[in-house]
């Protein structure tokens with residue numbers, strides 16, 4: 001019987017895992033190598049630490065990122081600054097401020113030994129029935145200097161995005177940002193406000209989408225619905241890509257903006273950046289192909305063009321790891337080790353990690369199945385982005401393992417208004433608290449009020465509504481009559 005669980009890391013995934021343990025009657029102990037909660041989301045001013053930059057705002061909207069039984073306060077903004085996220089994540093109760101290895105009797109007990117070192121350098125050993133590893137996959141930077149011949153001759157300063165805190169050092173400089181992921185896009189935009197010129201290089205190009213979607217809705221609240229997900233099951237990817245690219249190009253043509261990637265729109269996570277197209281249009285950011293070589297202060301690009309006096313270069317990249325459904329290491333005698341948070345999807349990590357943690361604790365308890373088969377057969381991923389999953393497909397799949405996947409048929413017959421919400425409205429995490437283990441009585445209400453919480457922080461001024469004014473009705477009527485008359 002699993003009772004004591006070690007959770008390694010106190011970032012969003014660790015916090016979700018800590019919370020999942022008591023829900024299943026287990027006692028978690030969290031080991032965090034810093035003295036802080038929040039993981040990457042705690043801003044650190046000092047260099048050489050995995051951190052975020054000062055201006056970072058999360059790219060998932062609040063209703064699409066909150067834990068499933070813990071809605072974010074209605075008055076919080078839809079896209080939150082990192083400081084607000086940290087407030088929301090506070091869960092200090094179980095935290096202790098390593099090395100994890102199997103116990104000699106692992107075959108019999110499935111237990112683990114966690115070895116820690118205290119501040120005086122003394123080793124301490126702790127025995128646990130299970131371990132959840134949530135150490136994050138952006139803990140160390142990827143700085144592939146070998147890909148940039150001549151970097152040793154470079155006369156300016158170069159660094160990885162994990163050391164970028166803000167644009168203060170970029171005033172009046174000529175800056176090259178290497179790589180157009182979400183970090184590259186943000187850093188290019190922010191530094192272009194103070195730099196003399198910014199170039200942003202890309203090997204493959206990127207689809208760039210806006211966070212503010214039609215009618216001003218957060219883009220994930222608009223498109224991350226179960227209905228859209230069903231369309232994804234029915235239509236071929238080429239058609240879906242064609243539709244997505246057509247809509248996107250109607251806003252700004254990706255070929256015209258030199259952004260168009262080789263891959264289709266839905267084949268890789270897009271860059272979310274509302275400002276980048278404008279910075280390109282205004283000439284303060286120039287998109288270039290990949291860097292071929294560096295000669296002193298001159299940077300040579302793949303197309304043979306050059307730029308002088310480069311000051312900064314920034315890039316980052318993901319990792320590949322083979323886990324059963326992105327959680328359990330295969331070929332292990334007892335499923336008492338789980339990895340939570342090594343995943344990407346068009347939805348925030350918090351929600352994905354929470355679902356993984358709920359499954360992991362159910363498996364530890366013996367209440368959910370986990371077939372430790374070859375990871376290659378476990379979940380389809382893209383070669384371009386091995387940690388990437390389709391958000392709803394993955395959530396539903398893991399939810400099915402726990403028994404919390406919402407049944408559309410059951411809802412249709414038992415609660416039609418809720419069925420409509422679950423089908424047509426955003427696939428928020430509350431849907432996974434409607435039934436099964438961990439059912440939350442507040443889930444239905446949270447679903448019915450999710451758009452109220454989207455609107456609440458925007459109600460900052462009473463606006464003139466012409467529908468209330470009789471005069472306006474007459475003006476509407478005259479426009480309709482005039483149009484009808486002109487048609488005749």
Ligand SMILES: Cc1cc2nc3c(=O)[nH]c(=O)nc-3n(C[C@H](O)[C@H](O)[C@H](O)COP(=O)(O)OP(=O)(O)OC[C@H]3O[C@@H](n4cnc5c(N)ncnc54)[C@H](O)[C@@H]3O)c2cc1C
Pocket residue numbers: 008009010011012013014031032033034036038039040041050051052053056057058059060098134135136137138139183340341342347348349350
């Ligand atoms: C600049 C940037 C912006 C991002 N923005 C978003 C976003 O908008 N939306 C999104 O969904 N994702 C975003 N991400 C991805 C990010 O990985 C997740 O948001 C989130 O931080 C992952 O949470 P985590 O708990 O898995 O890992 P982390 O946040 O990295 O936390 C891991 C924790 O484990 C601790 N740790 C590591 N090793 C050990 C050890 N051996 N012993 C004890 N403790 C250990 C670390 O100190 C850390 O506190 C962003 C990433 C970056 C780099």
Ligand SMILES: NC(=O)c1ccc[n+]([C@@H]2O[C@H](COP(=O)([O-])OP(=O)(O)OC[C@H]3O[C@@H](n4cnc5c(N)ncnc54)[C@H](OP(=O)(O)O)[C@@H]3O)[C@@H](O)[C@H]2O)c1
Pocket residue numbers: 056057058059060144147161178179180181182183184186202203204205272290315316317318344
């Ligand atoms: N909230 C936010 O707004 C925000 C901000 C920053 C980051 N994030 C998140 O944080 C995570 C990491 O994002 P990220 O942008 O740091 O990393 P990323 O998405 O992995 O992007 C890395 C970029 O660097 C390029 N690159 C990698 N190795 C290279 C090489 N050897 N030579 C040239 N280019 C190279 C890649 O190019 P190719 O594509 O050609 O391989 C890619 O464009 C993502 O989940 C992202 O969504 C979110």
